[in-house]
Amino acid sequence: xxxxxxxxxxxxxxxxxxxxxxAVLPSSRYLAESMVEDMNLTQAETVVEVGPGTGAFTxxxxxxxxxxxxxxxxxxxxxxAAHLRTKYxxxxxxxGSAENLRRELMDRGRTSADCVxxxxxxxxxxxxxxxxxxxxxxxxxxPGGAFATFAYVHAAWFPAARRFRQILEGRFRSVVSSPVVWxxxxxxxxxxxxx
Numbered sequence: 001x002x003x004x005x006x007x008x009x010x011x012x013x014x015x016x017x018x019x020x021x022x023a024v025l026p027s028s029r030y031l032a033e034s035m036v037e038d039m040n041l042t043q044a045e046t047v048v049e050v051g052p053g054t055g056a057f058t059x060x061x062x063x064x065x066x067x068x069x070x071x072x073x074x075x076x077x078x079x080x081a082a083h084l085r086t087k088y089x090x091x092x093x094x095x096g097s098a099e100n101l102r103r104e105l106m107d108r109g110r111t112s113a114d115c116v117x118x119x120x121x122x123x124x125x126x127x128x129x130x131x132x133x134x135x136x137x138x139x140x141x142x143p144g145g146a147f148a149t150f151a152y153v154h155a156a157w158f159p160a161a162r163r164f165r166q167i168l169e170g171r172f173r174s175v176v177s178s179p180v181v182w183x184x185x186x187x188x189x190x191x192x193x194x195x
Contacts, residue, residue, distance in 0.1 A: 030183040032060040034190045041065045044114035049073040050098045051120040074098050101136045112142040118149040138171050147193040152186045
């Protein structure tokens with residue numbers, strides 16, 4: 001569970017930039033566990049987390065990866081990026097856009113990622129930005145690589161959410177929805193995708 005300080009930090013940034021932050025509270029540890037489930041993180045050589053915020057999923061990712069796994073986090077908000085560098089000193093944190101993911105990996109000697117886990121607020125993005133970020137993620141993933149992101153259940157049947165699911169299905173070989181994680185505010189489900 002996120003500390004009171006982390007929840008306050010997250011809420012502060014939500015009020016300053018609601019669309020970019022996307023939620024009032026950090027995701028729960030239950031949603032974090034659902035995100036990392038079936039991602040084969042222990043075998044991965046390169047794992048990317050996109051939009052980690054205050055690190056609600058980062059700890060679960062770092063707990064699951066192997067000792068030689070290279071983990072990189074791409075965070076647009078400079079305050080969140082600075083917080084992640086302090087909280088997880090072994091994590092490679094990039095303060096930048098996921099649209100530049102391939103170049104960022106190549107600058108660090110990596111040609112592809114085995115897994116990408118993403119907690120971006122997709123519903124708040126215009127469709128062209130969704131396409132650009134997903135294109136960058138797909139370009140980055142090796143064939144057979146895994147991608148996970150989540151959506152809030154209350155919005156899953158809205159036209160924008162259904163369109164986003166179709167965008168995923170157009171880019172990935174398979175897209176599977178997890179059971180609903182009821183112990184998250186608000187309840188959410190995870191999309192697990194394979195390139």
